[in-house]
Amino acid sequence: MERREEVLKRGKIWRRASPTDLSFTHEAWPFFHLSRLTSLYHQRMDAYLKPIGMDVPRWRVLNILVEHETTPISIIADLAVIRIPTMTKLIYRMEAENLITTQVSSRDGRVTEVCLTDKGRSAVEQVRAKAELIFQRAFHDIEDAEIDQFMQTMKKVFKNIY
Template structure:
């Protein structure tokens, strides 16, 4: 694999390194701005980005343990546990002790949680359309491929 000037300058050990040459700086800015925009759109409907992640994960998995949700959302289990129980108090999810392992809590979307998914998706769609309105499918696919590869490399 050929590594050139861009790779070197993106490495924090290089003397020419700066935030502007760092992919992580740009990713952090992107994710931070995404969260700001999403929170502004979600707050009026009583939601936020962490709840959006949980609802999406449970929509995909139907039933998942707190640790599985935390792993998929890249959040500490203790933080996810608090969030899940707040969401249970809001009747967005239900929890039950696993029938096979009493130490494990399983989480499911409630009807209210499924309804919230539709609301949140419509808000997320606004952000998506603003972010990607002038980006081709091939570029989106390349972006997805690269971010997955980088995630796997770090994981």
């Protein structure tokens, strides 16, 4: 209860954003806006990616692998916030499409490691070009400092929930 009282002391917006408060409104609920933003982003990205045979989950995997080279499926699932069984199915579909390869870890036979193929690297370039269009549309009138603050706030909220 102390935590709730501490949050409520921060100001009027917090009271309206608290689902148990009588003044609660969905417009004050940050997750309402995050959900809408995420859904709209997925719709727009899917529209751009479908013509090149890609989708948002594949984009997430490819992007993670560009930065993390050979990576266990469990780490990819964690970074993408996707359940391991779902990620495993996606990984094997992407392997069948020759975007990635898998191998059993030499350090731990229970771990399957994933890495990009040349076709996967090429796909990353195509997908990033499409993602750039969405990024430019979304942030064209937002200052760098605002984007930085937005990123810091999202990371903080994620850490709090995680």
